Amino acid sequence: MTSTPGPDQTGHFGPFGGRFTPEALHAALNELDAAFTAAQADPAYAAELHDLRVNYAGRPTPLTLADRFSEHAGNATILLKREDLNHTGSHKINNVLGQALLTRRMGKTRLIAETGAGQHGVATATAAALFGMECRVYMGEVDTDRQALNVARMQLLGAEVIAVNAGSRTLKDAMNEAMRDWVATVDNTHYLIGSAAGPHPFPKLVRELQRVISTETRDQVLQRYGRLPDAVVACVGGGSNAIGMFADFIDEPSVGLYGFEAEGEGIETGRHAASVTGGAIGVLHGMRTYLLQNEDGQTQESHSISAGLDYPAVGPQHAWLHHSGRATYEPVTDREAMDAFKLLSRTEGIMPAIESAHALAGALRLGRRLADEQPDAEPLIVVNLSGRGDKDVRTAIEWFGIDGSVDGFQGAEE
Amino acid sequence: MSNELTREPGASGRAIAAAKQEGRAAFIGYLPVGYPSVDLSLAAMTLLSQGHRSAGADIVEIGIPYSDPMMDGPVIQRAGTEALRAGVRTRDVFAAAEAVAAAGAVPVTMTYWNLVEQYGVDAFARDFANAGGAGLITPDLTPDEAEEWLAASEKYDLERIFLVAPSSTDERIVSTVQHCRGWVYATAVMGVTGTRSSTSAAGADLVARVRELVPDTLIGLGLGVSDGDQAATVAQYADAVIVGSALVKTLLAAADAGTPEDLTEMARVVDDLAEGVRRRP
Numbered sequence: 001m002t003s004t005p006g007p008d009q010t011g012h013f014g015p016f017g018g019r020f021t022p023e024a025l026h027a028a029l030n031e032l033d034a035a036f037t038a039a040q041a042d043p044a045y046a047a048e049l050h051d052l053r054v055n056y057a058g059r060p061t062p063l064t065l066a067d068r069f070s071e072h073a074g075n076a077t078i079l080l081k082r083e084d085l086n087h088t089g090s091h092k093i094n095n096v097l098g099q100a101l102l103t104r105r106m107g108k109t110r111l112i113a114e115t116g117a118g119q120h121g122v123a124t125a126t127a128a129a130l131f132g133m134e135c136r137v138y139m140g141e142v143d144t145d146r147q148a149l150n151v152a153r154m155q156l157l158g159a160e161v162i163a164v165n166a167g168s169r170t171l172k173d174a175m176n177e178a179m180r181d182w183v184a185t186v187d188n189t190h191y192l193i194g195s196a197a198g199p200h201p202f203p204k205l206v207r208e209l210q211r212v213i214s215t216e217t218r219d220q221v222l223q224r225y226g227r228l229p230d231a232v233v234a235c236v237g238g239g240s241n242a243i244g245m246f247a248d249f250i251d252e253p254s255v256g257l258y259g260f261e262a263e264g265e266g267i268e269t270g271r272h273a274a275s276v277t278g279g280a281i282g283v284l285h286g287m288r289t290y291l292l293q294n295e296d297g298q299t300q301e302s303h304s305i306s307a308g309l310d311y312p313a314v315g316p317q318h319a320w321l322h323h324s325g326r327a328t329y330e331p332v333t334d335r336e337a338m339d340a341f342k343l344l345s346r347t348e349g350i351m352p353a354i355e356s357a358h359a360l361a362g363a364l365r366l367g368r369r370l371a372d373e374q375p376d377a378e379p380l381i382v383v384n385l386s387g388r389g390d391k392d393v394r395t396a397i398e399w400f401g402i403d404g405s406v407d408g409f410q411g412a413e414e
Numbered sequence: 415m416s417n418e419l420t421r422e423p424g425a426s427g428r429a430i431a432a433a434k435q436e437g438r439a440a441f442i443g444y445l446p447v448g449y450p451s452v453d454l455s456l457a458a459m460t461l462l463s464q465g466h467r468s469a470g471a472d473i474v475e476i477g478i479p480y481s482d483p484m485m486d487g488p489v490i491q492r493a494g495t496e497a498l499r500a501g502v503r504t505r506d507v508f509a510a511a512e513a514v515a516a517a518g519a520v521p522v523t524m525t526y527w528n529l530v531e532q533y534g535v536d537a538f539a540r541d542f543a544n545a546g547g548a549g550l551i552t553p554d555l556t557p558d559e560a561e562e563w564l565a566a567s568e569k570y571d572l573e574r575i576f577l578v579a580p581s582s583t584d585e586r587i588v589s590t591v592q593h594c595r596g597w598v599y600a601t602a603v604m605g606v607t608g609t610r611s612s613t614s615a616a617g618a619d620l621v622a623r624v625r626e627l628v629p630d631t632l633i634g635l636g637l638g639v640s641d642g643d644q645a646a647t648v649a650q651y652a653d654a655v656i657v658g659s660a661l662v663k664t665l666l667a668a669a670d671a672g673t674p675e676d677l678t679e680m681a682r683v684v685d686d687l688a689e690g691v692r693r694r695p
Contacts, residue, residue, distance in 0.1 A: 020554050024579035085536050179484050282527040296504045297532030299481040
């Protein structure tokens with residue numbers, strides 16, 4: 001399909017992507033690309049990865065019918081792809097296991113990673129423990145504060161966590177710092193990027209490792225409903241869970257692809273993280289894509305209640321899917337996301353990550369819109385439930401103003 | 415495309431060649447525009463260009479502060495962050511280029527690519543050339559992604575200074591040098607900018623590789639030099655010695671002492687480095 005090349009040999013998705021990195025990293029990026037190409041042609045790699053997915057991570061993940069939640073989404077039937085049930089609690093493990101295997105094939109012994117919410121950091125620390133590798137995770141200081149539980153998890157797994165206090169002290173600055181580390185340590189170190197972003201070949205590599213989400217979803221929906229879904233829905237920060245959910249459906253024109261970005265307090269307030277909706281084309285972190293920037297091209301700070309979506313750019317294939325019109329990207333505010341967080345918790349007994357709550361809010365909006373547009377249709381919508389909400393309980397306590405005290409007392413009188 | 419590119423050196427390449435004629439290495443000093451303020455940064459660049467008791471830098475590499483300086487260490491990063499906070503703009507580089515040229519050194523700029531792209535590649539090349547600028551050092555733009563810049567640099571007669579690193583393959587060194595005009599920037603140590611107590615052997619090895627692969631290339635060696643002694647060592651094998659953090663450090667120290675306008679220590683470092691590149695082995 002011409003709207004979705006990609007990427008070409010040098011990592012371009014149409015005008016997006018590419019490799020805007022110091023020359024010092026080109027050799028390592030080429031080595032990674034070659035190692036991945038060789039691995040894809042090697043049945044032993046596929047077998048090892050499959051074994052880890054099934055016997056370690058817990059794949060395939062279930063597809064859950066969200067009946068009571070669907071009542072709030074027009075005539076739509078909402079299905080949840082349960083990436084939250086993966087080992088370590090999110091889709092991040094899919095990518096990490098694949099890249100850790102590649103690291104071993106390249107003969108490297110040290111992993112570094114950037115992390116926002118901490119999910120990717122935890123997944124990387126997990127793989128490092130499993131493979132007996134040294135691990136250092138860079139995390140913005142704002143995020144080490146709001147995701148203290150994940151910092152502790154990484155440390156318990158044996159990783160070193162470095163709080164980054166440069167710039168906006170969030171995910172983008174953690175990525176800069178990891179890149180600096182990598183330039184100096186590239187001989188023995190693999191930089192395990194967690195998003196489908198960064199210089200070529202990362203956007204392609206991460207997509208291929210997350211593709212399993214859509215491959216399973218496609219089979220599960222076909223088996224249960226005898227047809228493809230009408231739409232698949234995911235949250236988009238850098239975009240790894242979304243590209244994983246889109247990958248096998250890109251060439252199925254009947255399936256709508258919807259990405260929901262973090263609108264924070266609203267596009268008009270300037271306090272958001274919606275790079276596609278509210279950004280412009282530029283170069284950051286080694287790729288050409290949509291990003292939040294000022295007139296001069298200085299990156300602007302993003303804002304979202306969700307640490308995992310608090311990133312001022314987006315993976316280049318999403319930029320291209322938007323540009324070509326194949327996928328639709330819309331913003332979801334903090335408030336909409338937290339309403340959906342609560343609704344899913346109360347209707348299905350599933351507490352989503354706040355990242356995933358953006359996708360849920362988007363699905364509610366889409367379901368209602370479709371009911372208005374085509375009142376007779378009964379659309380099937382799959383939401384990628386990319387992670388579980390345990391890590392977000394502290395944020396939720398503050399947002400909803402609950403303080404953890406009990407609701408009442410009861411007992412026998414003296 | 416590389417076959418159609420101009421290879422004759424422009425002003426910065428000629429300055430390096432002239433130093434070579436004198437039997438010494440050229441001295442390239444880096445300072446960010448806008449730190450501690452635009453005016454004071456121009457004063458610092460003027461001093462760097464003229465020297466204090468002796469000669470100054472042959473070439474001044476004007477850095478444009480950037481929000482995400484992937485290649486810079488803590489010293490340059492801090493100066494850049496504070497310059498941005500103080501309101502420096504991309505266009506301030508043009509006044510800096512004029513000041514450097516007026517003070518007798520050759521201005522080049524070192525800039526992360528997004529700043530040029532947002533200004534407009536053609537417009538930036540035009541305005542920088544009009545300000546007397548000689549060329550661009552592009553740390554995150556390699557020839558692979560440089561089509562628009564190759565065209566603009568030809569149109570406005572600017573030098574293209576791309577980087578090579580110890581990890582570059584032979585093929586990439588050859589191809590990178592062939593896309594350069596003027597000279598090539600060799601990053602001596604794997605890693606980001608910042609002063610180091612001893613200069614790395616990787617620098618000498620890299621320079622030797624470039625010379626063997628593409629004879630007669632003018633090579634500036636960057637990252638790591640902090641004083642005249644180290645500059646003298648590097649000057650034995652490189653055509654130009656590039657110094658950044660050691661200069662910027664003096665500005666940070668002056669600001670920390672509450673006297674941001676005090677350039678005394680910078681003058682001392684400039685003299686020391688200028689003497690270092692002229693020292694006979």
